[in-house]
Amino acid sequence: MTSTKILVAEDEEIMRITVVDHLRVYGWQVDEAENGNKALELIGQNNYQLLLSDIRMPGLDGEALLAEVKKLSPRTEVVMMTAHGSTDTAVNCLKNGAADYIQKPFDLDDLSFRIKRILEMQAIKARCVSLEHCGGQRRPLIGNSAPMQKVLNLISQVAGSDSSVLIQGESGTGKEIVAAAIHFESRRADKPYVRVNCAAIPDGLMESEFFGHEKGAFTGADKTSVGKFELADQGTILLDEIGDMPLDLQVKLLRVLQEKEIERVGGKQQIPINVRVLCSTAKNLAEEVKKGNFRQDLFYRLQVIPIELPALRDRPGDISLLADFFLQEFGQERGMMFKLSPEARQALENHSFPGNVRELRNLLERVSVLAPAPLIQLWDLPFELRGTQPEAASSEVPIAETLADAVADAEKKCILQALKKAGDNKTEAAAILGISRKNLWEKMKNYNL
CATH class of the missing domain: 3.40.50.2300 (Response regulator)
Incomplete structure (x- = not known):
């Protein structure tokens, strides 16, 4: 550096x-x-x-x-x-x-x-950029299991280099948190950390979002705009959900990585940049390359150092640690000290958590709001964790919880039907549902689709 x-x-x-x-x-x-x-x-x-x-x-x-x-x-x-x-x-x-x-x-x-x-003042601005883009993703990585210790050791090894890192794993495993950990352990820690969600940006605006644009480059461009790569200069950029990047932009990204310079939309000047690139995706990019959805040369350029995050079901010994951490976090927010009963803890450890750590966190946040006492009992957990049927235990479950589950289930089914009808085209599916593409992506992430 x-x-x-x-x-x-x-x-x-x-x-x-x-x-x-x-x-x-x-x-x-x-x-x-x-x-x-x-x-x-x-x-x-x-x-x-x-x-x-x-x-x-x-x-x-x-x-x-x-x-x-x-x-x-x-x-x-x-x-x-x-x-x-x-x-x-x-x-x-x-x-x-x-x-x-x-x-x-x-x-x-x-x-x-x-x-x-x-x-x-430049350093202060860089920290502000990092806080804005990192948001709640700067969390500790928790886990004593062998798979997580392997990931933690790998983070320490790669943090000191400027090599590109490709972070892969199922939705909810903590890819963004790993990326933030790499940046804040690196020599670029006091420089900007910028996160870009490739799945949440409309295709027509993605190039401008990445590389900026000159005044008058297109209708509505009333001033020169700096893109995310320029904003991250001297620091780190995370390209989240890189598997959703359009092929035409993949070509331009490959050139940026090779030449270490960008060109704003509507501009003629090459602008040198010094940015470390981290990428994350829930997709199998090797399979996407075979399908023709992702460029092979870009895949090899990004996968200098691959990090594969384990699913929560592959490290069940960490569930209890994570649960205690999240309950302490929610307890501090509400001025309470939440604890799990032995039966509730066992039920959590026995659950497969298809939504991984995000599902566990969201579940405990809901439980911490609805539980009648700081000691969380087995019956405070959702039905699927207790191994009982709603009909048999309906008298014990608050109506608000049942209604929320029903609404969420209905919304999830609607999204799946729209995606099927649109052939997995997110833009078309969003139009069918009458919501924005960004809104659809957020809901898909929330439901682990």
Whole structure:
């Protein structure tokens, strides 16, 4: 992982050398350019966190360079410096996107202080991006079973590299949590972590979502937009449900992985990026390759390091640990201390959990709301875990629980019928059901379809 990269654009040689040498003392990687044209060329080839530019230079002056940088590399902060400035000039530079403006002659320590402050703000923004995209997925990985210990050891091994990782496993096994663990144990932990759900983005918007677009690229594009890959620059991007990516976009993704540069929709400039790519899917990509639904070359490019997550039924010894963790979490939210009776614990351990860890968590959240006491008994669990029939135990079950189960069952059947009618085409199935594709995907994930 490279250190912070700074570009100094200054036509006066003595001034340029003085500033460059001073900034290198702080361990920053500093490049130099003798004019605006050379600076713009370097920006097109490298990822710079900051540009320090004189305003008056031969060829492309500082203000024109600022405008070009904001189009080519919006996340690069720009500090303008000049010996011929005025208040109006300073205001114009700040209005046009400069992070700071400094008058020559200046104190070098003051300059380095300003740069440190800007870099600290960049780090804060990166953490905000990570929190926004990681959301509730940054959870601990729990399990003492041999399959989970193997996964945990593999995470520790791969976290230190920049290799692509393909995380496969059934729905609800915790693929997103594994991806977050890899990022936050890596050298990129203080850089952005961006998660993109490939199944939830309409096909027509996916390229723009990934790579951004230029102003006027299509109807409604009233300004330049930065895509997820640019947003994740220097950090990590998770392509969740990669198996649902359209073939035409797979070609462009393969090129991005090989060339390490992107091109915005409607743009002509190649933008260099430094992003670690993690992918997750509940599909068997090898089978998808055989069916012609996934490119073989992209599959091999993504599967540099494969991680296969075990289903919960293959590690039943972890069910009790997970149950205690989730009940503690829900108890803290409600100011209670939930515990499982021996009979309830045994019933959980005997269940196959086709929805895996997500099903267990959702079940315990529901039980923690509906249970009449902190000690959760066998009869507080759903019928399928107790081994009794609803008719035989109907007098013991709250009406609200039975109604919720009935509604969920009916909704699940409707979704399955729509998918069958549409030949598993999610867009067409969503249209049949009268809901959005994203809404359909969320419901399918909730029901483990």
